[in-house]
Amino acid sequence: MPRKQWRRTYRQLRSPTAWKIRALFWGGAVLIGLAATILAWASDYASAFIRHLTLTTPWITLILSPLGLVAIVWLTRRFFPDAQGSGIPQAIAMLDVKDKRRRAEVLGLGSGLFKGAMIVLGLACGASIGREGPTVHIAAAISHSLSKLARFPGYVSQRGLILAGSAAGLSAAFNTPLAGIVFAIEEMSRSFESRTTGVVFMGVIVAGMTALALQGNYAYFGTVSATTEPLDAIGAILLCGVAGGLLGGLFSGSLVFGGQYIARARREHPYLLALGCGMTIALIGLISGGTTYGTGYEQAREALMHGEGGGLMYPLLKLLATTVSYLSGIPGGIFAPSLSAGATLGAELSPLLPNAPVAVVALLGMGGYFAGVVQSPVTTVVIVMEMTDDQSLLLPLMATALLAQWVSRHLCPRPIYLALASDFLAGEKGRDHRG
Amino acid sequence: MPMRTDLMRLTLLGALAGIGAGGVVLGFRWAVERGQLLFLPDGRLGNYEGLPDWAIVALPVLGGLALGLAFEKLPPSLRAVGIVHVIRQLRHTGRPSLPLGNAIVQFFAGAFAIICGHSVDREGPGVHIGAATGTQVGVKSSDAETFTLTAGGAAAAIAAAFNTPLAGVIFVIEVLGVRYRVDRFIPIMTASIMGAIISRAAYGATPSFTLASELRMESLYELVFLALLGIVTGLVAVAFIGMTEAAGRWTERWRPTPSFLVAGLVTGVVGLRYPQVLGISYDTLNDILNDHLTATVLSGLVVGKLVATAVSIGLRMPGGLIGPSLVMGGALGGSLGVWVQAAPQTGSESFYATIGMIAMMSAVLRAPLAALFALLEMTGEPNIILPGMMAVVSADLVARQLLGRDSVFEHLRLLTDAKETREETDAP
Numbered sequence: 015m016p017r018k019q020w021r022r023t024y025r026q027l028r029s030p031t032a033w034k035i036r037a038l039f040w041g042g043a044v045l046i047g048l049a050a051t052i053l054a055w056a057s058d059y060a061s062a063f064i065r066h067l068t069l070t071t072p073w074i075t076l077i078l079s080p081l082g083l084v085a086i087v088w089l090t091r092r093f094f095p096d097a098q099g100s101g102i103p104q105a106i107a108m109l110d111v112k113d114k115r116r117r118a119e120v121l122g123l124g125s126g127l128f129k130g131a132m133i134v135l136g137l138a139c140g141a142s143i144g145r146e147g148p149t150v151h152i153a154a155a156i157s158h159s160l161s162k163l164a165r166f167p168g169y170v171s172q173r174g175l176i177l178a179g180s181a182a183g184l185s186a187a188f189n190t191p192l193a194g195i196v197f198a199i200e201e202m203s204r205s206f207e208s209r210t211t212g213v214v215f216m217g218v219i220v221a222g223m224t225a226l227a228l229q230g231n232y233a234y235f236g237t238v239s240a241t242t243e244p245l246d247a248i249g250a251i252l253l254c255g256v257a258g259g260l261l262g263g264l265f266s267g268s269l270v271f272g273g274q275y276i277a278r279a280r281r282e283h284p285y286l287l288a289l290g291c292g293m294t295i296a297l298i299g300l301i302s303g304g305t306t307y308g309t310g311y312e313q314a315r316e317a318l319m320h321g322e323g324g325g326l327m328y329p330l331l332k333l334l335a336t337t338v339s340y341l342s343g344i345p346g347g348i349f350a351p352s353l354s355a356g357a358t359l360g361a362e363l364s365p366l367l368p369n370a371p372v373a374v375v376a377l378l379g380m381g382g383y384f385a386g387v388v389q390s391p392v393t394t395v396v397i398v399m400e401m402t403d404d405q406s407l408l409l410p411l412m413a414t415a416l417l418a419q420w421v422s423r424h425l426c427p428r429p430i431y432l433a434l435a436s437d438f439l440a441g442e443k444g445r446d447h448r449g
Numbered sequence: 450m451p452m453r454t455d456l457m458r459l460t461l462l463g464a465l466a467g468i469g470a471g472g473v474v475l476g477f478r479w480a481v482e483r484g485q486l487l488f489l490p491d492g493r494l495g496n497y498e499g500l501p502d503w504a505i506v507a508l509p510v511l512g513g514l515a516l517g518l519a520f521e522k523l524p525p526s527l528r529a530v531g532i533v534h535v536i537r538q539l540r541h542t543g544r545p546s547l548p549l550g551n552a553i554v555q556f557f558a559g560a561f562a563i564i565c566g567h568s569v570d571r572e573g574p575g576v577h578i579g580a581a582t583g584t585q586v587g588v589k590s591s592d593a594e595t596f597t598l599t600a601g602g603a604a605a606a607i608a609a610a611f612n613t614p615l616a617g618v619i620f621v622i623e624v625l626g627v628r629y630r631v632d633r634f635i636p637i638m639t640a641s642i643m644g645a646i647i648s649r650a651a652y653g654a655t656p657s658f659t660l661a662s663e664l665r666m667e668s669l670y671e672l673v674f675l676a677l678l679g680i681v682t683g684l685v686a687v688a689f690i691g692m693t694e695a696a697g698r699w700t701e702r703w704r705p706t707p708s709f710l711v712a713g714l715v716t717g718v719v720g721l722r723y724p725q726v727l728g729i730s731y732d733t734l735n736d737i738l739n740d741h742l743t744a745t746v747l748s749g750l751v752v753g754k755l756v757a758t759a760v761s762i763g764l765r766m767p768g769g770l771i772g773p774s775l776v777m778g779g780a781l782g783g784s785l786g787v788w789v790q791a792a793p794q795t796g797s798e799s800f801y802a803t804i805g806m807i808a809m810m811s812a813v814l815r816a817p818l819a820a821l822f823a824l825l826e827m828t829g830e831p832n833i834i835l836p837g838m839m840a841v842v843s844a845d846l847v848a849r850q851l852l853g854r855d856s857v858f859e860h861l862r863l864l865t866d867a868k869e870t871r872e873e874t875d876a877p
Contacts (some may be wrong), residue, residue: 023850191834192821199818200629215817215842222835228670231832302652389631391638395615396822400831409649409825412614412642416635420456429631 035164042160043182043217046153047224050186053130053152055231057066057145060137061308068304070138075140075299075307080292082139086132086344087288096120097129099340100312100347101151103434105180106202108154109173111439117158121176126155132345139292140299140307143334143346149250150347153183157217177203177211182221188234190400191222193393201431202392233403238318240373240407247378247410250370253363254382255414258356259421261333262386265352267426268337270433277441280343298335302328306335310354314380315408316400317361321372327384329359348387353401356383385415386422389429456632459594462507463636466586466598467643470579470605474644475651477578485728497566497720497727499631501555505566505724506717512565513713516558516767517706523554525872528705530555530767531573532624533861535580535603540592540626541862545596558767568716568757572610573769577749579606583640601637605644611654614638614645616823623816624856650712661799664828666836668794678785678801679808679840682778683847686812689755689777690848690857693770696763697864703764712764715758715858730754730776737779738806740786740798747784751777762861770857771810778809796836804827804840812844815856816851 026032067074090098096119106115119125133148157179161172177198185194199216242250279287305313305324310332316322316353336351360379364372377398385394394415399408424431482494490499497505498786515671520528527550529537534555539545575776583602587595608617618634618641621627627637648656666675700708719726723746725733736742742750758773782805785799803824811820824837852860 019851019853021713026850054662190831191838192825192831195818195821211818212842212846215838215845219835219838219842220837223669223672227837231665233831391635392615392618399825400834403831404829406829409642409645412638416638416642419631420460420635 017133035166036159038160038164039213039216040220042156042179043220044224045156046179046182046217047186047228049130049148049152049156050183050221051225051228053133053145053149054187056130056134057137057309060134061311063138064140064307065304068249068299068307072300072304075296076293079140079296079299080289082135083141083288083292083295083342083344084141085341087284090132090343091284094125094128097125097132097151097345098343099345099434099438100147100431101129101149101154101345102147102180102202102347102431103438105150105176106431106435107438108158109176117172119161121155121158122178123155123159127263128268129261133347136339136344136346137308141295141339141342141344141346142308142310142332142351143339143344143348144199144309144350145319145347146184146349147347148345149187150180150183153179153186153221155179157182164208174213176264178217179234181214182217185218186225188397189222189225189229189232190234190397190399191218193400194218194222195399196335196396197328197390197393197440200393201388201429203297234401235318236403237403238373238377238404240371240377240404242370242407246367246369247374247407249367250375251410251413252419253366254375254378255417256421257359257363258379258382258414259386259418260425261329261359262352262356262418263335264421264427265333265355266387266422266430269340269348270426270428270430270437272337272341273434273437276341284343285361288342290343291338294338295335298338300320302331306331309350311350314354314357317343317357318377318380321361321364321376324358326362329355329362332358350386352384355382356380359383374407374410377402377404378410381411382414382418385418387427387430389419389422391415391419408442456635459590459597459636460639462586462590462594462598463601463639466583466601466639467605467608468536468647469582469586470602470640471609471644471647472801473578474575474606474609475647477560477575478571479749480556480560481563484560489781493732495730495732498724500724501726502721505720505727506714509566509713509727510710511711511713511722512561512567513711514706516561516565517709520558520705520709522580527551527554528565529865530558530577531769532576533858533865535599536625536858537862537865539596539599545592545599546584546587547577547581547599548583549585551566552578555767562766562768563728565713566716566720567713567766567768567827568726568730568754568761568773569766569768569849570729570770570772571768572771574767574774575606575610576603576769579603579644597633597636598640600625601640602843604637604641608641608644609648610657611827612645612649612654613823613826614641616819616826617641617644618802619819619822620816623819624814624858658731659737660803660827661739661797663800664796664803664830664833666796666833671789671795672836672839674785674795675804675839676843678782678805679843680847681785682781682805682808682840683812683844683851685751685755685781686774686809686844686848687779687851688760689813689858692755692759693763693857694860694864696760697861698764700764701864701868705765708764709766712761712766715760719753719757723749725750726753726757727807729772731772734776734779734806737776737783738799738802740783740802742783744784744787747780747787751784754780771814774809774813775806778852779803779806780863781805781809800833803833804837807837808840808844811841812848815845815848815854817841817845842849859873
C-alpha cells in the first residue's frame, strides 16, 4: 500500500479547512432536505385549498386562474425572470455556462426561494404543475451558493455542486434517493462522470436523511402490489409502451415546439397570454370536474391502488392542462402531472387487456408515459420502482420504458429537458442582443 | 431514416446477444453443478463442508495441478481470461471484440476450477463468456456495433447471475468503462432484460441466493453503525485488493503449474479450518443472509475467504472475484449485525449482512451505483436504499482515499500489461 496515500488521508482528516468545507457541504444538503420538505408541505396545503374551493364553488377558477396566473407572471417578470418554467432546464443550462455572473443570477438563492413561493401560489390557483422541478432549482441554487462561502477543492467543481444539489433536491422531494442520482447522471449530464458521483452521493445521503427524519419513511404512491403472468404482460408492455410513448412524445413535442412557436407572443403580450392560459386551465378543469388542477397526485394514487382512472378523458385533459400551464410562463414542473397522466392512461387502457390486473397496466402506463416524456429509461424505471415500493414488475417496466422512449423519439427528437435547456440559453442570447 | 433502422437492427441483435449470453451462462452453471454433484456428499450443491479433511486439501491441490498442466499446453495468448481480459479487449485494443478461443478456455477452466473447490466465482467467467457470445452475434457488424453487442453480452451475464437487469447495465458502465450514450444503451438494456428473463425461466426470481424479507433500518441512529460498517468494509476491501495485487506481483514469473498448485494448497489449508470457503460459497452466503451463523464463524469466514480468494485471483486462477466479495461483505456485515443487536431498536442481522455484501461489492469493484442498483433489485425495498447508500459511500470513500480511483480489475490489468511488456522485451 502506498504510504503516500495514508499520509494524505491523515492530513485531510486533521485539516481544519477540509472539515470546514465538508461541514459547509453537509449543511447545504441539510438545507436542501429542509427546503424540499417545506415545499412538499406547502404544496400539499395549496392543493387541498383549491380542492375544497372548487368543491363548493366550481366556477371560482374561471376568475381565480386567469387573474392568479397574470399576477404570477407579472411578479416573475418583475423580480426573477429566470424563475419561470420547470427549473430542471435552468439547472442543466447552467451546467455548461461559462459566464459566472449569469450562473449566479439564475441559481441565486432569491430566485430559488421566489420560485418555491410561486409554485405554491400557482397550485392554489389551479395550475397543473408539479413541485419537483422547482425543488431541483432551489436545491441547485443552495448548493451553488455554497461555492461563494468557501473555495471548494478542484474535484468539486461548480458543475459537480449543481449536479449534487439537483440530485439531492429530487431525492428529497419524492423520497427516491437512487432516482435522484440516476436522474442527475442520465438526464442532466447525459454522461457518467465518476469524478462527480462522490459529491452527488454525499448530497443525496444528507438531504435524503434530513427529509426522512422530518417526514418519516414512505413510498410516494404507497405500496402497490401488482403481479402478472409474463404472457399477459406482453400485451400491456406493447400497449403502454406505444400509447405512452406517443402521448408522452406529443406532450414533450408540444412543450418544446409550442414554446418556440409562442416565444414571440410571450415576449410581446405576456399578460394576455397568461390570461388566456388561465382561462383555458379553468375551462379544462370545469370539463374534467375539477380533477385536472394541481399535481394530480390523488388521481395517480387512485389509479395505482384501486385501478380507477377518472374517466377516459382525464389523461388527455391532464396532458393539455399541463401543457397550457407550462406555456403560460409561470414557474412549475411537469414531473408529477406526467406521472398522473400516465398512471390514469394505463388504468383507462386496462379494459383492453382483460387478463392483466388493472394495477399492472396503470403502473406500466405510468412508466411508458413518463419514459415518453423524459426519454430516460433508467431514471423512469428507478423512479417508478422507488415511488411504488414494487419490483416484481421490473422487467415489463424496463421493456415498456425502452419501447416508449423509442416511439417518443419519432415525435420529439431531442429529450425534453435538453431541448428546453438549449431554448433557455437561446433566449438568453436573444436578450443579450437586444440589450 | 437509415439511422433508426440501424438502431432497430442493433436492438434485435442485442436481444439475440442477451438470449445467447443468458443461455451460455446457464450452460456454464449447469456444467459446474453437474460436476459438483458427481462427488459432493448428500447431493447438495456447494457442500464442500461435508468432505473429509484429506479431500478438502487434496481436491484443490490436485485440481490446481491438473489445471496448471493443461494450461502449460496452451499458447500464452489463450490463457488470458476473465473480466480483466474483457476490459483489455474492449478498451485497450484496436478492435473491440473477444476471441472465441479464450472464451472456450474460460468455460472449461472456470468450471473445473470451481468444481475443484477453488475460491472463485462463476460471475467472472460468466461475464467473459457472455461478452464473447455478444461478439459472436456481432461478428458481421461494424466495430462500434460489435462493441455494443459485446457490452450487452456482459450486462446479460450479470443480469442472469443475480436477476438484476438494471445492475447489469450499470455494471457495464462502471466496471467495464463503457460510456453512456442513449442510442448505445437501448441494445445493451435489451440484452440485459433478455438475460434476466432466461435466468428467471430456469432458476426463478432468486437465482443465486435468497435474501431475508423485512430488511429495514429501525431508527436513524443506526446510520452511525452503517457508516462504521462502510469504513470497515472499505478497509477490508483495500486489504483484499492489496493482497491480491501483492500475490500477483510476487508470483509474476511463475509458470501455471506451480502457481495453481500453490493456490490450491492455500485454499485447502484455509479450508481445513473453514471448509465453507471452498467453491462459490453461495450456500454459505444464503446462511449468512438469513442469519444462521454465529459471530465467530462469520468473522473467521471474512479472513478465510479473503486469504483464499486473494491468493487464487493473484495467482491467476481462471475464475472471478465478485462472488467471494459478496461472501466476505455478507459475513462482515453479519458479524457487525450480531454486535449491533445489543443496542435497542436496530435492524436485523440479515439487514446488516445484506448491506455489508453490497458495500463490499461497491468497494472492491469500485462500482457504487451498480451495487445500489443490485440492492434495489434484489431486495425490492426502496427504503433500504438510503441506509445502503450510507455504507456504500463510506466504503467507497475509504477505498478511494487509500487506493485511488481504480477498481481491482484495473490493478490486475496493469500487472498483466507490465508482464506482457517485459516478456516481449525478454524475447529475442
